[in-house]
Amino acid sequence: MNAKVIVLTKFFRSNVGGADLETFLLVKNVLSKHFNTIVVSGTKRLEPNVPKSVSYIYWSVLETKYKPIEWLKLIAELNTLRSLLEKADIIYIPSQDLMPLAILMKAIKPSIRIILHLHNYQLLTFSSIVLAGRQPDVATDVLVEYGEHRNLLRGILAGYGHYLNYIYRLIPLYADKIICVSRKQCSILQRYLPSLRDKTVIIYNLPPPLPNINKKINQEPVLIYAGGGSYIKGYHLFLQILPRVLSKTKCRVYGTFGQEVSRREWAFLERLSRNFHGKFIPLNRMPREKYLKLHETAWGLLFPSICEEPLPYTIVESMLIGTIPIAANVGGVSEIVKGTPAEGYLFKPWNIDGIVERVSVLSSQSREDVIHAGIKLREYISKLFNREKIEQEIIKLFEYTISK
Incomplete structure (x- = not known):
């Protein structure tokens, strides 16, 4: 009989x-x-493409948005946790907000096996973010929360949340295995939490599914910025480099934006587009398929992130499609692009001149050279993110943890 695995995730989509x-x-x-x-999960409707063999339980508590409130609600739901544990051999928790449940579950059922999957730095900061070149301290949490939401109160509360978040540093003691998604992420976590060394394993994320994309890059350079209005994705840097890029090169730039951009900000982006005669095209939030279609004609992807990205899917997708990432050397980015043409387009985080210089280099390349570089990127990243290899690593980890 197969072992029973319960997946505790805030969203399932x-x-x-x-x-x-x-x-x-x-x-x-x-x-x-x-x-x-x-x-x-806290997702109400199960997607039709989920295998019928998967049992699904909707838990309304997981819809709670603010972490401390959600934690209190979860503590109040101990009976639900007990009933879940009765059914399980192993608990798999990939959602940062739910990881404190590991402590409660081990207290209720000491024999339960728990695997955590870390996609960020929630063990270190309330915001789950580590900024490039900064310590994961209280100032980081305040800066990130204020930068993301432009709300002073949220920034102040994040300062208190930083110390409340110390409970996360206890969580690894109650986990059997912890999955990190890149070597860089693992090294940052172990630097501040040495106790992780005996429990961590590095497994890359499964490659994202991609539609058939007919790559036909334009004669003139086309760039994509996909960070929206996010502070940690470098939106403020993007606004500074954009006029320089558009005035010095023949590039056309697509920028994708979502709910985090206010009406006032959107009006500013539209004015910016008019000022540069349509060379900058701001786009509202769109389905993933439409975003990926932008890559058909794109030469490069602008990625001015200022945080230690664990393993950015945006970069992986870009390389799988054959679009050259012009990326900040943060987190797991360097190990993804190492040894490829994209390595030459890395720049130091926060460095505006470095971004503009890399864009100028790319725009000076011939169309044929860009196509050839894209082919090399696809070949390399397809080998690095080999689906069968990654799946086998996951299966072995779960089987080992259950049998231990």
Whole structure:
């Protein structure tokens, strides 16, 4: 009889990127085929492409948005946790907000096996972010929260949240295994939490599914910026480099933006587009398929992130499609692009001159050279993110943890 694995995830959906997409792919393509899998999530509607072998439980508590409130609600739901544990051999927690449950679950059932999947730095900071060149301290949390939301009160509360978040530093003591998604992420976590060394294993995320994209790059350079209005994705840097890039090169730049951009900000972006005669095209939030279609004609992807990215799906997608990432050398980015043409387009984080210089270099290349570089990127990243290899690593980890 197959072991019973319960997946505790705040969201369970495939029409997104990052950690949520990885969780969905892992359940659909790996866990459902090898284990008796039960997903517990705050997503109301289950997508039709989930295998029928997966049991699904909607838990309304997981819809709570603010972390401290959610923690209090979860503590109040001890009976629900007990009933879940009765059904489980192993608990898999990929959602940062739910990781404190590891402590409660071990207290209720000491024999339960727990695997955590870290997609960020929640063990170190309240915001789950580590900024490049900064310590993961209280100032980081205040800066990130204020930068992301432009709300002073949220910034102040994040300062208190930083110390409340210290409970996360206890969580590894209650986990059996901890998955990191890149060597860089693992080294940062172990630098501040040496106790992780005996429990961590590095497994890359499964490669994201991509539609058939007919790559036909334009004669003149086309760039994509996909960071929206996010401070940690370098939006403020993007606004500074954009006039220089558009005035000095023949590039056309697409920028994708979502709910985090206010009406006032959107009006500013439209004025910017008019000022540069349509060479900058701001786009509202769009389905993932439409975003990926932008890559058909793109030469490069602008990625001015200022945080230690664990393993950015945006870069992986770009390389799989054959679009050259012009990226900040943060987090796991360097180990993804090492030895490829994209390595030459890395720049130091926060360095505006470095970004503009790399864009100028790319725009000076011939169309044929860019196409050839894209082919090399696809070949390299397809080998690095070999689906079968990653799936086998996941299966072995779960089987080992259960049998230990």
